[in-house]
Amino acid sequence: MPGSYPELPIVVLDALMPTAQRLVVNRRGSTVWDVESQRGRYAVKVGHPIEATADLPAQPWTALAPAREGGVLHRLGMDDVAYGEWGRGTWNLQPWREGSDLYQLWEPCRKKDSPVEPHIRVALGCVGALAELHAMGWAHGDVQPAHFIIGPERTHLIDLALARGGHVPEEYDFPFRGCLVHYEAPEVARSVLGTGEAEPTPEADIYALGASLLISATGWRAIEYPDDAPRPAQRRAVASGKRRPVRAAGKLGDLIDTMLSPAPGDRPTIQEVRGALC
Structure with missing residues (x-):
């Protein structure tokens, strides 16, 4: 494996026969590629296990996440998706979603003394994307600004590796142990602290959406703690x-405040959020 990240697996190269490829994300446990081919443009995710360090335990689930997401996308009715295994983990390919993520798009709102306010239509697009998932009986589990891609025609909610709501291939499944803490609901945090695991819910997704809108609009996290804690x-x-x-x-x-209520039952449903914005 040359370099500091995996190359595209041979099986993906054979399936797509890329005409161009670009590494988009290279983080602990996964890489994401933008791949152009005769078949179209695809996002390709490649997962591998995170080795233990002196400060952090090993995280083998990252090797399974791409295939688990592929299984979720199939259950949601997306046809142009494939997934499988490679030497160190799993991979998936799915249609590329063109656009800016929520945090990028609202950058002008966060500038000091900016007269620009968050556009309600953008927020509605994010709400609509999450509402579609909830309507199909699924909770996302990892709602955050980077996972809303605001395209020219619609907003896409991506990165469904942690979603719960239906059957996924057992060999690629793993427990939900929380998400990026900035967007984690209090009940999820308490469960992870107490048992090491939690259950994604629509109510927790609403909290995460509220936290995502807040940080994208203001630059501030919902909860205060040191950055290096x-x-x-x-x-x-x-x-x-x-x-x-x-x-x-x-x-x-006003709406974000209710979405960030500490009690799940006090938060609005996704339909109520949409109604308030409309």
């Missing part, structure tokens, strides 16, 4: 449910 300390802060006093502008700010 260990993961358990971050989760304890989230589990407390204590919000920092930050608001987005206008009616969006």
Whole structure:
């Protein structure tokens, strides 16, 4: 394996016969490629296990995540998807989604003294994408700004490796152990701290959507903790449910406040969120 990241697996090269390829993400446990071919343009995800370090335990689930996501996408009715195994883990390929993510798109809103306010139509696009998933009986489990791709025609909700709501291939399944803590609901944080696992729910997705809208619009996390705090300390802060006093502008700010309610039952449903924005 040359370099510091895996190359595209041979089986993917054979399937797509790329005319161009570009490494988009290279992080611990996975790489993502933008691949152009005669078949079209695809996102290709390649997973491998994260080795243990002095500070962090090993995370073998990252090797299974691409194939698990491929199984979820098949269950959701997406045909132009493939997934399988390679020497160190699994991979999937799926149609490329063109556009800017939520955090990128709202960058002008975060500039000091900016007169630009978050556009409600953008927020509605994110709400609509999550509403489609909830309507099919699934919870995403990993809602965050980078996973909303606002395209020219519609908004796509991507990265469904942690989603729950239906059968996925057993050989690629793994327990849900939380997500990026900035967007983790208090009940999820408490469960992960207490048992090491949790269950994604629509209510937790609503909290994560509220936290995503807040940080994209203002640059501030919903919960205050030091940037370099260990993961358990971050989760304890989230589990407390204590919000920092930050608001987005206008009616969006009022709505986000209710979405970030510490009690799941006090949060609006995705349909109620859409109704409030409309």
